[in-house]
Amino acid sequence: MPCSLDGNSITALLMRLLRLLCLRVSVLCALQINLSLLVIISSFRLLYVYISAQLVLNRYPTLIASQVRNPAARKAGLEVSLFRRLSTAHPHAVIDLTHQYRMNEDIMLLSNRLIYGDRLKCGTEEVARRTLVLPDGGKYLRMMHTGKQTCGKDCWMDKLLSESCKAVFVDTDLLPAQDTRVGDLVQNPTEASLVHQITKTLLRSGVTESQIGVISLYRQQIKLLSHLLQDHKEIEILTADRSQGRDKECIIISMVRSNDAGQLGDLVKDWRRMNVSFTRARSKLIIIGSRKTLQSAPLLSEFFTLMHGKKWILPLPPNADKMHSHAVQPIILQCGRIPGKRPAMKEENKTIGKENDAITRPIKKIKKARTDVGVLRGRPILQDIMIGGN
Ligand SMILES: Nc1ncnc2c1ncn2[C@@H]1O[C@H](COP(=O)(O)OP(=O)(O)OP(=O)(O)O)[C@@H](O)[C@H]1O
Structure with a gap:
């Protein structure tokens, strides 16, 4: 989306210098923990945040603004972002970034x-x-x-x-x-x-x-x-x-x-x-x-x-x-699978089929013969013949 920021090159340079300085001091800090250094780093970071805040306030004036729920605050105008106020007051300081890489x-x-x-x-x-x-x-x-x-x-x-x-x-x-x-x-x-x-x-x-x-x-x-x-x-x-x-x-x-x-x-x-x-x-x-x-x-x-x-x-x-x-009913596979990613088995498919499958057919319940009773009891070969016949 187009977003806007201050194009002032001197300020941008200053920010870059500050960022570099913060990085340097951060590295120093990592090597040698020193309370006074920490104070300096914090000060620099605060200064950096302060300057940044003045430059990039709200990049999305055309998107959804933060919601101000308090009616009094809303009435007092807090729903209008600082960016909106500044960009309206200083249109010359706003640059639109017009290239987007998302939508066709x-x-x-x-x-x-x-x-x-x-x-x-x-x-x-x-x-x-x-x-x-x-x-x-x-x-x-x-x-x-x-x-x-x-x-x-x-x-x-x-x-x-x-x-x-x-x-x-x-x-x-x-x-x-x-x-x-x-x-x-x-x-x-x-x-x-x-x-x-x-x-x-x-x-x-x-x-x-x-x-x-x-x-x-x-x-x-x-x-x-x-x-x-x-x-x-x-x-x-x-x-x-x-x-x-x-x-x-x-x-x-x-x-x-x-x-x-x-x-x-x-x-x-x-x-x-x-x-x-x-x-x-x-x-x-x-x-x-x-x-x-x-x-x-x-x-x-x-x-x-x-x-x-x-x-x-x-x-x-x-x-x-x-x-x-x-299209929303579960279906089952009988012939070749359709190309494409095969989704995981889901709740709806538990009973019969799979996504991407072809033709619906009734499921034949396989009845298992009981081989542990009657004349089959203790006769493994006869049991095998019975199971094979099912
Ligand atoms: N230079 C780039 N090259 C290729 N793709 C990019 C580039 N910049 C951004 N994109 C892609 O464009 C899409 C939008 O980018 P991004 O999320 O930064 O935009 P945005 O302005 O924050 O959008 P929004 O706030 O509307 O979600 C993302 O899918 C991102 O991967």
Whole structure:
């Protein structure tokens, strides 16, 4: 992300000298423990911290600010960081670092247009072209659709997981996907189920758990998602605040808010949180939500104009959540294994199968003959014949 610091070269030189001095004195200290030296070191370090603090105060004016919970402190203006105040008062002393090495150019475009005024650039061509390639080459997707007529020719899951789809809004407006309440908390079970199905399909296509991150602004939705994905401990399921500083190859965001009254709440309107959520993915960003409900927020209305212009909105058909529900069922291997990382045996597989496996078949229970009773008792050869015959 662009970050800013004072470019004054004299001060920078002074800092460098101080740092060197601190290092020298630290080495001396390691050799010869001396109380007076320690005092000198502490003084230098304090001076260094003091000068640094004046130069690099808050590198992230466009990310989530520290929360000031005390209402009086908030009212007194403590929520506005010192950096924000200084950079507003002295714009000439601020330099933007514009190169980023995380997002491909499609994902970067979102925050670039919405927040950074097109100043961001991809650090390298490789970063710009980054894409999520399914390790099995789409084999699982093809197999998943064999004999299934429900999706039709243009299956939404195929489109979503294609390499060219790098930033996408998955629109649930045609589905019964309303948000619901648990006490004061908001959740969206249909969105959670869609996230579950997409995640499973990614995993069965060979994407690893550690490459996937799921974000929601709502704690109750995080709880729901954590329950559905409980067998995949390496998938990080995070609030926007917790996702700050993290990145993943593929990020799935569940926006949750979907209702006829157009109620949004404050979280969705918080552009810093939205910016953080939109900038966590390296190769693929999937945002799931209700366009009708969300587009009333000013930042998101711009977002939808951009996504629409780019043809990056994927409207789900009315029964989309039922089309791939089999993707979340356990399956077992009968024929060849699909290439890609083989996940560890998980709770859901204990009964019958393994991830990445092909065709479901009933499990035949093997009955073990009792060889320790009746005429078989004490006749090992007869016992062997009986066991072999099972
Ligand atoms: N010079 C570089 N070359 C290659 N990759 C880089 C370089 N600098 C940073 N990255 C990668 O870019 C990503 C973002 O870097 P970093 O975490 O430093 O950014 P940030 O500004 O702290 O981001 P944020 O605060 O938004 O999480 C990381 O995945 C990091 O590995």
